[in-house]
Amino acid sequence: MKAATITRSGGPEVIEVRDYPDPVPGPDEISIKVFAAGVNFADILARRGLYPDAPKPPVVVGYEVAGTILKTGKNVSRKPGERVLALTRFHGYSEIVVVKEEQVFRVPDNLTLSQAAAIPVNYLTAWQLSEMGGLGKDDVLLVHNAGGGVGLAALDIARHRGAKTIGTASASKHERLLDRGYNHVIDYRTENWTERVREITGGRGVDLVFDPLGGASWKNSYRVLAPSGRLGMFGVSEVTTSRLAGPLKYLSVMRRLPFYTPIQLMNGNKGVYGVNIGRLWNEKKKVRRWAEAILAGAGEGWISPHIDAAFKLEEAADAHRYIEERKNFGKIILLPNANEE
Ligand SMILES: NC(=O)c1ccc[n+]([C@@H]2O[C@H](COP(=O)([O-])OP(=O)(O)OC[C@H]3O[C@@H](n4cnc5c(N)ncnc54)[C@H](OP(=O)(O)O)[C@@H]3O)[C@@H](O)[C@H]2O)c1
Incomplete structure (x- = not known):
């Protein structure tokens, strides 16, 4: 073969x-x-x-x-x-x-x-992000890389749960994102996206962010959380844009990592969590339960x-x-x- x-x-x-x-x-x-x-x-x-x-x-x-x-x-x-x-x-x-x-x-x-x-990968990741983030009705969810596989999977789940969605992506994808159901779209590469998020939410911020970019983006995503908001971090796409060679590229992401202290989290009423579906191989029952819920959604038509x-x-x-x-x-x-x- x-x-x-x-x-x-x-x-x-x-x-x-x-x-x-x-x-x-x-x-x-x-x-x-x-x-x-x-x-x-x-x-x-x-x-x-x-x-x-x-x-x-x-x-x-x-x-x-x-x-x-x-x-x-x-x-x-x-x-x-x-x-x-x-x-x-x-x-x-x-x-x-x-x-x-x-x-x-x-x-x-x-x-x-x-x-x-x-x-498997896109929907299980979006499902885990939604479960750990407690995505629910009327939550405002911000998804970075909204036009990627995980971004569209997150949209299916958010719509099913009755959440509102803001997606960031390259401008060429905006029309298709709106057609598919994102409520708002932002070009995170040319616009000041934190300001746009504040505008869209009337200054309140969002209840949940799914952020696969890493580095400075995690800092900014934390800043746009409304009180009781949660930030789910699940990737470091930014690493590929560094001019450094090989694994040194990670330095550019590490240098700009945010630092969340317990006191800051407590007084800010904010939560942060991480997702790496590739490291859940020992949680077989849980992953199987999530996959079955996703496939049931596919059977019903809201996972597409x-x-x-x-x-x-x-x-x-x-x-x-x-x-x-x-x-x-x-x-x-x-x-x-x-x-x-
Ligand atoms: N932790 C986990 O378990 C897990 C699981 C799945 C995926 N992920 C991570 O989630 C992210 C998205 O995954 P995906 O499968 O949805 O992605 P994908 O479908 O491969 O999407 C790629 C898109 O990412 C955007 N992007 C952002 N920064 C980029 C860069 N530096 N170079 C190239 N493209 C970049 C581009 O769209 P725009 O320019 O329009 O944004 C590109 O079209 C990745 O970082 C991936 O590693 C993590």
Whole structure:
């Protein structure tokens, strides 16, 4: 089988399609013929050598897939041919993946396999941010990177819970964000977004912020919290813009990290929390419960992943470029078996 492989740290050109033996499922495992594999910002950080949780190259990355079951181990109750989605701890950019049965979920009939591949990382992250932040009716939620996969997932959840939404994104995405349901949009790259948030909220600030930018952005997001507001931090996209080399890029983010003291938090009536879904592998029951709630929402229609573009396996480098050039609106997927059709 073939898999798009990060051969060394570097630009998109370091990704090559390589041949591997077909993986064989063990007794509690399932092999999946991958129709669609999600591309995530973490894959780009891994390719650039900026993601400490990823194995060293050469490595096949990819946290999520959807496809059909090929083979099952002797202890597995699912049957070949079933449409499934799965969380994969790497190896998603492959024609075939093997995962434990506990990482596999049935795809609701009303979702395409491409949409199903867009669910695990983006929606579980947005769900965890919403749960930990206590997102509720009439809350005003500010989402940075609103046009990314997590940003659109957060919108589905916020709308379902009756919250109001403000999204920040590059200007080219604003019309589509409003069409999809964001109440307000801000271009965080050219506008003074903290002032705009104050204007929009009549000076009060927001109840909740989802912030994947890091550094100075976390400071400003904290400042725009209304009393009883909560800030959920879940990424450091800013790290890629530093001019320093390799892991030194983190210095630019670390230098501008905010410092929240318990007394400040108490007297400000504010809360801060962090989310890293990639480090919740030991909370299997909780993650499974969240995933089942999300898939039930997909079945009911209020969870509706948006696929912006699909690339063949040999175009994985183009998929990375597309995201790094900030062109994506929602999810980007790879189609590992596209050449077969
Ligand atoms: N902690 C977790 O568990 C977890 C899980 C999933 C994602 N994340 C993090 O959340 C963030 C968004 O993830 P996603 O999957 O929604 O992203 P995505 O779909 O890949 O979105 C990429 C978008 O991010 C924006 N962006 C902001 N800073 C950027 C930069 N320096 N370079 C390129 N693009 C930049 C761009 O849109 P605009 O310019 O329009 O904003 C770009 O189109 C990433 O930092 C990711 O690592 C964390």
